[in-house]
Amino acid sequence: MLTKEEMKEFERELLARKEQILENLKEVNEKISMMRNQEPKDEGDFAVLAAQTDIDNRILQQQKSELSEIEIALTKIKKGTYGVCEMCEEPIGIERLKVKNFARFCIACRAINEKEHS
Ligand SMILES: [Zn+2]
Structure with missing residues (x-):
C-alpha cells in the first residue's frame, strides 16, 4: 500500500495535471471559437481550417477523458x-502509478481488460 506521503505526492501531481488540462481546454476552446468566426477565403483555406478544427476537437476529447x-x-x-x-x-x-498516476487497474487486470475490449 501507499504511504500517506506517497498519496500526497500523487495528489499534488494529479492536481497540477488537472490545472494544466483546464488551461489547455480553455486555449483550445478559444481557438475553436476564434476559427468559427473566421471566414474561409477559398477551398484551400476551408480545408486547412476543417483539418485544424478536427485536430483540436480530438485533443479536446482526449484531454476531457484524461480529466475525468x-x-x-x-x-x-x-x-x-x-x-x-x-x-482484483x-x-x-507505485512503479505503475508513477508512469500513469490515474491508473485504475493493475497490470494483470489491464491486460485482461484490453483483450476484452479489442
Ligand atoms: Zn487487478
Missing part, C-alpha cells in the same frame, strides 16, 4: 482507495 480519469483518481485519494485495482482489489504498484 484524474477526477476519479482524486476522489479515490479522498476515500483512501487510491492505488488499488478496481478489478490488489495494490496497483
Whole structure:
C-alpha cells in the first residue's frame, strides 16, 4: 500500500495535471471559437481550417477523458482507495502509478481488460 506521503505526492501531481488540462481546454476552446468566426477565403483555406478544427476537437476529447480519469483518481485519494485495482482489489504498484498516476487497474487486470475490449 501507499504511504500517506506517497498519496500526497500523487495528489499534488494529479492536481497540477488537472490545472494544466483546464488551461489547455480553455486555449483550445478559444481557438475553436476564434476559427468559427473566421471566414474561409477559398477551398484551400476551408480545408486547412476543417483539418485544424478536427485536430483540436480530438485533443479536446482526449484531454476531457484524461480529466475525468484524474477526477476519479482524486476522489479515490479522498476515500483512501487510491492505488488499488478496481478489478482484483490488489495494490496497483507505485512503479505503475508513477508512469500513469490515474491508473485504475493493475497490470494483470489491464491486460485482461484490453483483450476484452479489442
Ligand atoms: Zn487487478
